[in-house]
Amino acid sequence: MTSVSHEQPSPRESPGRRLSKYFYRHPRLSLALLLAVPVGWLAVAYLGSLVVLLLASVWTTDPFTSQVVHTYTLDNFRRILDGHVYRDVAWRTIKMAGLVTLADAMLAFPIAYYMARVASPRARNVLVVAVLMPLWASYLVKAYAWRTILSGAGVVNWALDPVGVSFDGYSSTGLWLVFTYLWLPFMILPIYAGLERIPSSLLEASADLGGKSLRTFFRVTLPLAFPAVVAGSIFTFSLTLGDYIAPKLITSQQFIGTLIYDNHGTNLPVAAAFTLVPIVVMVVYLLVARRLHAFEAL
Amino acid sequence: MTHQTRRALGWSALALLVGTLSLVAAGRGGDGAGGGEASGDKASTEIEGLGSSLEEIKSKAKEEGQVDVVIWPGYADKSWASTFTKQTGCKVVTKDGTTSDDMIDLVSTGQYDGVSASGNASVRLMKRGDVSPVNTDLIPNYADVSHGLKNQDYNSMDGQAYGVPHGRGPNLLMWRTDVVNPAPTSWSAIWNATPTVRKKISIYDDSIFIADAAIYLKATKPDLKIDNPYQLNDEQFQAAVDLLKGLKPNVGEWWADYAKQIQSYANKDIVIGTTWPYQENILKGDKKPVEAVKPKEGTTGWSDTWMIYSKAAHPNCMYLWMNYIISPQANAKVAEWFGEAPSNPKACSFTTDKSFCDAMHANDESYWKNIYYWTTPTADCGGKGGTCKTQQDWVNAWTEIRG
Numbered sequence: 001m002t003s004v005s006h007e008q009p010s011p012r013e014s015p016g017r018r019l020s021k022y023f024y025r026h027p028r029l030s031l032a033l034l035l036a037v038p039v040g041w042l043a044v045a046y047l048g049s050l051v052v053l054l055l056a057s058v059w060t061t062d063p064f065t066s067q068v069v070h071t072y073t074l075d076n077f078r079r080i081l082d083g084h085v086y087r088d089v090a091w092r093t094i095k096m097a098g099l100v101t102l103a104d105a106m107l108a109f110p111i112a113y114y115m116a117r118v119a120s121p122r123a124r125n126v127l128v129v130a131v132l133m134p135l136w137a138s139y140l141v142k143a144y145a146w147r148t149i150l151s152g153a154g155v156v157n158w159a160l161d162p163v164g165v166s167f168d169g170y171s172s173t174g175l176w177l178v179f180t181y182l183w184l185p186f187m188i189l190p191i192y193a194g195l196e197r198i199p200s201s202l203l204e205a206s207a208d209l210g211g212k213s214l215r216t217f218f219r220v221t222l223p224l225a226f227p228a229v230v231a232g233s234i235f236t237f238s239l240t241l242g243d244y245i246a247p248k249l250i251t252s253q254q255f256i257g258t259l260i261y262d263n264h265g266t267n268l269p270v271a272a273a274f275t276l277v278p279i280v281v282m283v284v285y286l287l288v289a290r291r292l293h294a295f296e297a298l
Numbered sequence: 299m300t301h302q303t304r305r306a307l308g309w310s311a312l313a314l315l316v317g318t319l320s321l322v323a324a325g326r327g328g329d330g331a332g333g334g335e336a337s338g339d340k341a342s343t344e345i346e347g348l349g350s351s352l353e354e355i356k357s358k359a360k361e362e363g364q365v366d367v368v369i370w371p372g373y374a375d376k377s378w379a380s381t382f383t384k385q386t387g388c389k390v391v392t393k394d395g396t397t398s399d400d401m402i403d404l405v406s407t408g409q410y411d412g413v414s415a416s417g418n419a420s421v422r423l424m425k426r427g428d429v430s431p432v433n434t435d436l437i438p439n440y441a442d443v444s445h446g447l448k449n450q451d452y453n454s455m456d457g458q459a460y461g462v463p464h465g466r467g468p469n470l471l472m473w474r475t476d477v478v479n480p481a482p483t484s485w486s487a488i489w490n491a492t493p494t495v496r497k498k499i500s501i502y503d504d505s506i507f508i509a510d511a512a513i514y515l516k517a518t519k520p521d522l523k524i525d526n527p528y529q530l531n532d533e534q535f536q537a538a539v540d541l542l543k544g545l546k547p548n549v550g551e552w553w554a555d556y557a558k559q560i561q562s563y564a565n566k567d568i569v570i571g572t573t574w575p576y577q578e579n580i581l582k583g584d585k586k587p588v589e590a591v592k593p594k595e596g597t598t599g600w601s602d603t604w605m606i607y608s609k610a611a612h613p614n615c616m617y618l619w620m621n622y623i624i625s626p627q628a629n630a631k632v633a634e635w636f637g638e639a640p641s642n643p644k645a646c647s648f649t650t651d652k653s654f655c656d657a658m659h660a661n662d663e664s665y666w667k668n669i670y671y672w673t674t675p676t677a678d679c680g681g682k683g684g685t686c687k688t689q690q691d692w693v694n695a696w697t698e699i700r701g
Contacts, residue, residue: 085701265403
């Protein structure tokens with residue numbers, strides 16, 4: 001026994017050290033362990049439930065009890081493709097999602113531009129808080145509040161009354177207003193981030209080359225910020241496409257979300273088959289968005 | 299990330315996915331086997347954990363401390379549920395159902411101990427095996443329930459009770475008296491809408507409403523020979539659906555959420571429509587100018603049953619609740635609160651308004667003659683023979699009408 005070993009213990013003897021060396025030598029294993037939980041969560045909770053849902057679309061239901069019977073059929077898809085109801089509802093919803101996205105983009109761009117390019121740092125902070133504030137309130141409260149606003153006895157009609165106009169708030173126009181309000185922050189934030197990322201040097205270069213402000217905006221700012229607009233539109237479009245609470249509260253019309261909601265208890269397979277429509281629409285939308293470089297702006 | 303790592307990750311993700319799915323599939327397979335029909339001589343009323351005597355139930359309920367029930371709005375208001383909690387130690391946790399389909403859906407999640415099911419839900423719940431037969435010997439107040447409500451096809455199977463009758467009532471025609479003049483007495487007020495009420499009609503958003511169309515046709519189109527508004531053949535069904543398609547442009551709102559309907563009547567966005575007495579009570583309580591009647595053609599209605607979930611987590615509390623809610627005092631309170639006839643005639647002496655039972659025609663059977671209790675449409679026309687449209691046909695047609 002010597003005292004030397006006590007003064008300088010070999011690092012190899014610590015098990016923690018040995019483990020860390022082992023992982024160092026096996027980088028793939030350490031990566032797999034690190035990602036196991038998040039990837040597992042994604043696979044089980046997201047993809048797993050989606051696959052189970054889509055599996056349900058090929059079963060049938062008992063005509064009396066509405067219970068799912070595990071008999072294979074493609075009738076559910078046939079019903080959705082043949083029946084005009086499902087086509088009308090899908091088209092109505094896609095149109096609504098498109099119009100909401102358009103309105104949000106037009107409202108959000110000036111606000112985001114002001115926040116990113118014009119406002120003082122102090123004003124910018126206030127605006128960021130103001131944009132985020134509505135997201136702290138419950139979605140349901142906001143939807144019910146809009147129901148009151150749009151009512152025949154609500155503030156909109158009260159304001160229009162002196163002019164002699166009455167507005168049917170519980171219509172697709174009313175719903176369009178509600179959606180545009182609800183999803184606006186989801187459009188402002190990506191555009192704001194996108195505009196902030198544009199280097200001032202580019203704008204200065206444009207000015208140096210004789211570009212007036214309008215020309216600079218259309219030739220430099222807008223093309224550079226466009227991917228951010230598309231990124232924001234992914235949120236506004238998909239949120240409108242799937243929502244069922246606002247349509248239930250505001251209109252008497254059916255949308256994709258409400259139709260699935262109404263069918264999930266009485267005919268689960270048809271409801272499951274119908275979910276393919278928004279899935280396909282969103283996949284196409286995302287492919288186009290990727291083409292437009294929206295993912296780099298997220 | 300290198301190409302190899304990416305591939306390794308991809309494979310492990312796939313393996314995880316397949317593993318999970320097979321687990322889920324196995325779990326579902328087990329469920330399917332349990333949903334069979336209850337058959338045999340006399341269905342067993344046994345539920346795991348349920349006491350075998352009233353004393354045992356009472357002591358076990360204290361340990362459970364809670365009962366979760368799916369209810370029609372207002373069926374377990376604090377003013378009588380708190381008394382129950384004081385007596386038994388069971389806290390009452392409620393979840394409102396909006397339609398019978400909604401209630402079946404909620405019960406089948408397995409999170410609830412019981413449900414106040416209407417006829418169109420109760421029959422399916424029994425068939426699905428979601429609810430358990432009930433040993434009425436353990437429910438002392440059952441003896442007092444009206445004879446005419448016991449052992450009906452919507453609350454029993456093969457002579458075995460599957461719950462306790464709660465009460466019954468009609469779906470009404472309600473209107474705002476400051477807009478609709480004179481007071482309507484017929485459903486034609488909505489089926490042949492005048493310009494004043496167009497786009498301001500409120501209709502119940504459930505396929506069962508097709509029966510309301512059938513009731514109107516039964517009175518106005520005798521050629522169709524409609525007998526039971528829930529069991530319709532092709533021709534009768536088509537006529538009802540066509541009538542509803544004609545109504546659609548005039549509908550201002552399809553309601554299932556009673557709170558939404560109350561708001562619409564209060565704001566005059568809706569001036570006429572079909573409703574439950576519950577909304578009438580609340581609107582009149584708020585001094586809104588509304589009135590409601592049972593129209594001359596008759597109407598749809600309900601006779602509700604408290605049922606216990608076959609795998610209830612708190613069966614003892616649920617048994618005590620079923621006993622409590624048909625006790626004269628509680629049955630009087632809930633009947634008056636919702637606006638329905640109590641199932642226990644003794645309740646009539648406990649209502650705040652002493653003439654309440656007379657006003658509800660609780661003991662006047664002739665009044666109930668043209669009230670058709672909600673029930674499930676079946677292919678065999680409710681056992682009468684012939685070919686009728688099924689529940690699924692009704693649901694599909696409703697999707698068409700609403701779309």
